[in-house]
Amino acid sequence: MSERTNRRELIVDAAAALFKEQGYTATSIRQIADQVGCTEAALYYHFKDGKRALLQAVLEDHAPSLMAILQGCEAAESLHELIICIGKNLSRAVNKENLDNFRWILAEFPRMSAEERAAVHSKHLEFEQLLAVQVERFVEDSALARKIAWTMVCAGFGFGQLFFNLEMDKLVDFTPKDLTEVMAMALPAVINMC
Amino acid sequence: MSERTNRRELIVDAAAALFKEQGYTATSIRQIADQVGCTEAALYYHFKDGKRALLQAVLEDHAPSLMAILQGCEAAESLHELIICIGKNLSRAVNKENLDNFRWILAEFPRMSAEERAAVHSKHLEFEQLLAVQVERFVEDSALARKIAWTMVCAGFGFGQLFFNLEMDKLVDFTPKDLTEVMAMALPAVINMC
DNA sequence: GTCTATAGTAAGATAGAC
């Protein structure tokens, strides 16, 4: 992990935190400057195009990290084991930092430029392709493997949004472990059916 | 469907549209007034507590409608048929209106009051309970039935967010039909395992 | 109920001194 101690980086980090907490439009240049301990003018020195340039820097530096989900999954020896492994990682990945990232990107997406959207897309595609590679080890039909991979991604993503960002975990007893168990029991059955 | 032609209702509808398009903080009272064709002062006559009161009115009147997802599902005669039925409804429910609603609620949730959050929660719980009733027709273990129901909800929700709101549908060929197929093949297998 | 007019505040952005 880099140190990020020079002013430009401090500005990006402060902006990222505020954008994710309050949203892009709700956050003012002044607020970011206060947080960093400098003036608005100093901020405009580092980001000549103002707030929009700051948003782009945040999108580049603070994209949600998905790769941790796949850690250690190469060791799995069946689709069932693979899902259990991903489930364990998911429990760790479902945390404030990561899910605030997702919620924020989802919220700002409609107002992003084509380039900004493309950056978001490539991050997700990259992850799904790595996941698909793992699934393909156990599913010969590669089209089916990709469908299974995307189903897993949808379920995991939906779980994070509903139970963490919408705080359904406070009302309903349904954990990442439960989701994983259902998926681990269910998905391997698909292989034998085709 | 009610007519919603009096000024107060026109204001709420205009506010809802703008909030969902731009976000709450990014939308100004002035913009809403312009859209309706009145002045800001008129708006403050109807909503004495200003912008925040408007937000609450929008949350009450424009909650996303989930019930359409369950339409006709009482006719299903197996878990497989139930999932197929829901999948068909899902294809119709995955539209701009509905998903903009979800994205917006997700985005504003952290800034909602306790009462506002409770309103969001009860909508979701209500839906899940009706879904669980349907699933329980085919799954004796009611704890397992609820896990299956929530897994379906997570997958459906995640699909809507990823493929519609994040526009992954423009890059990846994975349709509501694909998701439904995988779930319909996979989930019934869980029953035989317990 | 709806208007005009305006108060008071905060926003994004820049010029120029150091």
Added chain:
DNA sequence: GTCTATCTTACTATAGAC
């Protein structure tokens, strides 16, 4: 590089006439 000072614009909200 960072500051002070300032411009312009937009915002929420209210008072008072009609």
